[in-house]
Amino acid sequence: MLTLRLTFAAPPLALLLRLLLLCASTGIGLLLLATLSYALDHPEDRATALLRLLWCTVPLAVTAQLAAALGRTEPRAEARSGLDAAGLGPAGLPLLVARTTAAPSVTGSALALLVTARGIGAAGGVGGSALGPALPGTSAALPLSGQPLPAPAALTLLSIVPLLAALAAAWGARAAVPGATAGPDESWASTASRALLRSSRTPSIEPTAEQRDGTGAPGRAGLLCGTVLAIGGLLLAAVAARSAASGEAARSGAVGDSAASGGWTVRAEDIAASPLAAGWLLAAFGLLLAGPGLTALSGRLLGSVRPGPVRLLAGRSLVREAAFLGRPLGGLSAVGAALVALARARLSGNGPLAPGPLVVLAGVLTGCCMAGAVLAALARARSARAPLRELLDRIGAPGRLGRAVTLLRAAVTAVVFTALAMTAGLLTALPPH
Structure with missing residues (x-):
């Protein structure tokens, strides 16, 4: 009941x-x-x-x-x-x-x-x-x-x-659980108050901010590992596509030994077992793993070089929320990269074989689940920013300050992950048709 x-x-x-x-x-x-x-x-x-x-x-x-x-x-x-x-x-x-x-x-x-x-x-x-x-x-x-x-x-x-x-x-x-979230909220409120009071004379984020938010060394390690996995996956897909293209050219030629074909046959049932699909999956996992570190890095860059109150609060909130907001955004950027690669293939006329109903169903499920995870992370981030909103109300800050912080944070996040999805989608190799 x-x-x-x-x-x-x-x-x-x-x-x-x-x-x-x-x-x-x-x-x-x-x-x-x-x-x-x-x-x-x-x-x-x-x-x-x-x-x-x-x-x-x-x-x-x-x-x-x-x-x-x-x-x-x-x-x-x-x-x-x-x-x-x-x-x-x-x-x-x-x-x-x-x-x-x-x-x-x-x-x-x-x-x-x-x-x-x-x-x-x-x-x-x-x-x-x-x-x-x-x-x-x-x-x-x-x-x-x-x-x-x-x-x-x-x-x-x-x-x-x-x-x-x-x-x-x-x-x-x-x-x-309620006992586990009280500490971070209080530390975030105290961090925001110190940031607002020192915004006029602090040239950059404090050196101990990484230890307070918990996204310092793990975030950098995740960003490095995710970048290496994403680049490795893209390279593996490119090598597999080139090998498949050379193999098909050797098979279709009138001369040449048929055993000299070093590629795999490009068929719908062979793509799932090919190094090309392994490269796609590795690149997507790299984007997912690099999401928190990329979000924290964007927040630190936003709050550097003599920031004002809006930039400082937006940057620190991004760093604070990177632990639970970056991974869904990284997964959503992987889905966006797949859509960009598919659109590029369709527009160029060299698209892969038409996917079956099960592949389409799996892709739609993946995209919808990642979008739902992003919505849940955004709701959690909104609840985590409640102490900051209360602090701004107590000190009499104008309402446009909070709106400017929200818009700047959303714009930076959208630009960073859209650029990531576009770059990965344009560099993704596709099988020859």
């Missing part, structure tokens, strides 16, 4: 995140069941079936990140304090958050099972015809076999998403 009350009384952002989680669970359930169906239809091709199952871990990872973001933002601070006063301590709150997060995931998995069974019934199989009328066009959109799926295997695959979402939400709720 408490889980239902918290679910129905949630704010609009939490309801939106739960809706995204439900849709993501449904989509991942369809991907997993389609992989199981392929394995049943091709029992001799175990390597391809295993590869399809491994690629399902990418939307699974972003769904877990969305569930962790939901666990950090829900329940609200007022509800957390009330639950803590009612006797639900730090150990009981993650369990409650896990239950409230697992509810939409279980619903999405049940919808995936229902849609899959009706799709099999539409295809003329014997396993799904008893579940009701077939959905129009389902059998054409889903690559399902006519034979019924084994119930133990299907239920095992569908239980992965709710279990992973519950664990991720519980893990996210551990760092958001």
Whole structure:
């Protein structure tokens, strides 16, 4: 009952995140069941079936990140304090958050099972015809076999998403208990007050700011490792694309030995197992890892060289929020880089082979989950800036100061990560068509 009350009384952002989680669970359930169906239809091709199952871990990872973001933002601070006063301590709150997060995931998995069974019934199989009328066009959109799926295997695959979402939400709720967030808020208020009082005579950010915000050495290490991984992934994709192009040229030529082809054959089923796809994935992981360090670096550069109050407050807030805001922004920039690369390929007329429905579904799920994680991080950043707004109100600062800080911070973040996505998308190598 408490889980239902918290679910129905949630704010609009939490309801939106739960809706995204439900849709993501449904989509991942369809991907997993389609992989199981392929394995049943091709029992001799175990390597391809295993590869399809491994690629399902990418939307699974972003769904877990969305569930962790939901666990950090829900329940609200007022509800957390009330639950803590009612006797639900730090150990009981993650369990409650896990239950409230697992509810939409279980619903999405049940919808995936229902849609899959009706799709099999539409295809003329014997396993799904008893579940009701077939959905129009389902059998054409889903690559399902006519034979019924084994119930133990299907239920095992569908239980992965709710279990992973519950664990991720519980893990996210551990760092958001009331006792754990009081310290950083107080330190941020004191930091903001010192920054505002010393803005007229402090030429740059204090040397001990890195130790206070906790994003100094870890942020620099993440930025360095992410940059190296992103560059390495782009280079690996470029080498793989060049090797594939030379291999296709050697195969299509009338002269030359056919065994001299050093590249892999460019087909739709070969791209997922190629070094090109490995380079794409490595570059995306590098962008995700470099997000917090890049956000902190932008804040430090914004608050350097004799900053005024607006620049100083905007820079320090970016440094403060880099730990939880940078990673979703880095993931969203990876999705943007993929869209830029696809648009560049379509405009140049040398685009890759048309992706199938499962690839499109996985891409849409990844983008939506990353957008939801960014929205949750922005809501958390807004709540973390509440002491600064109260401080500005107490000292009688004009309202345009807070608006200028917000606009400057948003503009710098948008410019930095848009440039990152554009650069990565323009440098991404694509397979020859």
